[in-house]
Amino acid sequence: MLLLLKHPIKNMLMKDFFVKSHGLGNDYIVMNSHEISFEMNVENIKTICDVHYGIGSDGILLLVDSTKADFGLRILNPDGSEAEKSGNGLRIFAKYLYDYGLAKSKTFSIDTLGGVVYAEVMETDNEKARTIQVDMGKAIFEAAKIPVNSDLTECLDETLSLENQSYLINCVSVGNPHCVILKEELSEAEIKQYGSEIENHPKFPNRINLQFAKVLSRDEVEILIWERGAGYTLASGSSSSAVAAVMVKKGLTNRKLKVNMPGGTLKLEIAKDWQIRMTGEVREIASGYLSAELLSDLQ
Template identity: 80%
Template structure:
């Protein structure tokens, strides 16, 4: 299984999964960018790496396509959980995963032909304290606070679900608009660790539609951590019920927010391909 990879997607958000013990190239920023590039590599929204840990059943590193490392990814966690289950690493349908954003409980809810199809992940606790998100604010929590860009401004709401999120409520959602402003908000000085950005439109107390600009990746069809952050913020602001659906261009996720702000997410994952890094690509990565 040397240099073996699996490529899967969660609602159109796709990742490569590798075992750190089975690859013979370094995961440098340059190599991560190359592997994730659709023209020079395999193409992916990121790389999920199985690593050793003494904090949980399995350890996970989440690498963004720009070479940076993410604390947590809801779609990434479900994809990683499917990989662990499908390829025999996990000996039960329920197990724990250690991430930079904390230890996560994962459970295979539905199987198809012996493979995981629907996976539930406990995403941890929503944190609203501004200094823990982190976001620079004069208030204890960043809610409906004005963020100024050179040509416009937005009312922002910030929360951490193991990684930082900036949520902007909109009457109408525009892909062109979030693509235009996403990078400017992500890299705004107000956010010490940069930030993920979501435009959100409340459809009903049980349904919210969102668009996503993902830190380190750009415009993204779907994101589990973004869905978790939006769901928690909608409950915080009293705009939805605690059990709700988040709809994205890539599909829908089910979210549950309990009284202690613990988040549970459920959604499908599908494998796209599996294979081996070619000798020529490995030569390029090791040159």
């Protein structure tokens, strides 16, 4: 049963207050839509996320109202586009809700463009959330629903031809679209070289998130990530979820596994009905208020 929490968002105004946190090096700025004095448009998002002209981050998590869940979330990429779902972003957002007293219990629901998800604070440190588990929803392999332009019902081991390269791709949606490429060896230079071309390939109508993945054992994989709208990224919860789902689908790993990324490790569990459960740490970096000068630049 869905319990809608009564939280006094509009009565706790801290004008232009922000929190910056990271999940395994994947960092986001969290803000409350009722507390900002500027329009959250594309140019302002780009400025705030810029490491030189703004705070610097991999995106903005904006708390909004929802009639479907306890809290609503908009996930804004540093290029100004909007993401359907982010695993690290969800854990960071859940930490913010718990740490700042908006969530009145350790379990609550969050409404995203990719659907309603459920979060649970598993471990705390000095009364602050440290380890959070998120129910990421179901993995979807049907090409048309990802979406992928494919003649196959499921885009598995399909050839993707680039200008100077070709890959066998495996595509899945975990609320947002992903392309997983199995590799014997992982190369940061290679994913940076081809990441943008694959992300924006005509085969993917809504662009795509990319992962290079190497199987280490039945219980462990290693991945590199190119995130749609953000580029090369140290860690990603939705990318880890997508890779885990593809590995199970292809029979390469067990349903419980660890996904190692440059930023750290997440624990994933893929149920028989393809429900995905993800567990990992989150840490706050800083909190404060946007300066009058930055606000002047935004306006």
